[in-house]
Amino acid sequence: MQSEPPNDPEHALAAAVTRGDLGSLSEALNQIDDDRPENREAALALLDAIEGHSRSPRIGVTGAPGAGKSTLLDALVAGLRERDRSIGILAVDPSSQRTGGALLGDRMRLSSSARDSGVFLRSLAARDQLGGLSEITGASLDLMQAAFDIVFVETVGVGQSEAGVIDIVDSLIFVAQPASGDLIQFMKAGILEWPDIFFVNKSDLGDAARRTSAELKAGLQLGGRRDPDYTPKVLCGSARDALGIDELLEAIDEHQQYLESSGQGDIRRTSGRAARVRNTLMTRFGRYGLERLTGPFEVETYVGEKSHSSVERLADELGLRIMKELGRDVA
Ligand SMILES: Nc1nc2c(ncn2[C@@H]2O[C@H](COP(=O)(O)OP(=O)(O)O)[C@@H](O)[C@H]2O)c(=O)[nH]1
Ligand SMILES: [Mg+2]
Structure with missing residues (x-):
């Protein structure tokens, strides 16, 4: 049992974030981004106030630049809005400002200008000097999780460099390019160990996608997984043509159920x-x-x-x- 929340500005803001108020969320995100020492206690109080109040799924989407992560998120958003779920997306990929991600960003900003639209995009340009995700990434995702039914974080990352995203998500999706490699290359790059779901994108390109999917499945048989009790799904689809999106949403739900029951x-x-x-x-x-x-x-x-x-x-x-x-x- 928790006692009544204290009546201070941070708790009022936290409560508004938890209700999904987008203006309050933006304010809260700015507050934790403000690293002046005199602001530290307010930011900590805000983060403490939302901690543990949401069990919304936190989903990572990784893969090489150009694999189609932003396009895929766009398609996932459409599918989730049909199911009436509210969605937050944190994009840590700086290059997504320029390519397909710009489209995504513009559309989201457009739709989220209506306060109740249920879709929210936040871009974070920087990673920290050591190449990992910055501290602010995790804190931003914590706030967004409090506000939405499901949250995604898009990062460029392959293999070992995914280590940082693993710490802030429940389920990790790896978006693979067709013809991006064979079994040996996947093993060397270390991409088989962490993801819970593989989505081979651009299946409209034909045979190459099917081959990549077969190589991934073969690689996953070899073991060496972080969680040996869960066999990841390898799905094929086209983010651009919205193919395979329902199956991907199902796979996300199924993995979430596994996390809960196990x-x-x-x-x-x-x-x-x-x-x-x-x-x-x-x-x-x-x-x-x-x-x-x-x-x-x-x-x-x-x-x-x-x-x-x-x-x-x-x-x-x-x-x-x-x-x-x-x-x-x-x-
Ligand atoms: N042919 C094809 N192209 C796609 C598909 N999905 C994305 N693309 C294209 O791939 C490029 C990179 O997509 P983007 O979503 O920005 O990739 P990201 O860097 O991983 O976020 C863009 O030109 C997309 O239009 C797909 O399913 N099929
Ligand atoms: Mg992108």
């Missing part, structure tokens, strides 16, 4: 939150600082026990501990 969903969320806290601490204090915490599992345990605090709050709390320890080292 308990993997909770496990993923907790380990993702812990990984985000660890990455933040690593960026701020480096390995030396992180090792000032008492044991290797301290971050995991701490995060697991505090399921009502935001990732950002937990990182600040543990950061304070590290600073105290570092101070002791100096003294």
Whole structure:
């Protein structure tokens, strides 16, 4: 049981975000993007207030530039609107500003100008210096999850570079180009390990798509998966012609049900939150600082026990501990 929410501006804003008010969501996203120190506490209060209040699916869409991720999202949005679901999309791919993504962005901005349209797009240009997703990406997705029935994050990423997106989503879709590689190349690139669903796009191009799908299926037989209990679906379709979209939506639902019934969903969320806290601490204090915490599992345990605090709050709390320890080292 949670007690009545306190009556302060952050909780009022959090409540409006949770109702799906798009103006409030934009305001909240700007607030967490404002990194002046005097604003920090308000941003943390806002993120704490929405933490754990939504179980909306968080879906990652990755793949090489040009694979059709933005076009696919456009088609998914159409399918989900028919099903009356509200949708938030976070686009971390800077190149999507220029190609098909620009169309997507314009359309979304157009439709979301009506406050109740139920579709919202936010573009984030930057990744952090280390090449991973920035801290703000996870926090933005947390806010959007509170506002919508389902949220997507589009990132350019293949194989190992997907590691960051894994920490912020429940289900990962990999959009493959036809003729983009054979089994050996997929294995070398490490793209078989993480995604929960593979969508071979541009099936209108014919045989190449069928071959790519066969190579992916063969690769998945070889094991080496993060979650050995779930066999990913390999689907074919055309984002441009809206083919295979219903099947993809079904596959997303099915994976979400698997996460729920197996308990993997909770496990993923907790380990993702812990990984985000660890990455933040690593960026701020480096390995030396992180090792000032008492044991290797301290971050995991701490995060697991505090399921009502935001990732950002937990990182600040543990950061304070590290600073105290570092101070002791100096003294
Ligand atoms: N032939 C074909 N082209 C597609 C399909 N889906 C997307 N495209 C095109 O592929 C290009 C890249 O698409 P985009 O969605 O921007 O890819 P992203 O970089 O992965 O987001 C654009 O020119 C799209 O029109 C498809 O199903 N078939
Ligand atoms: Mg794109």
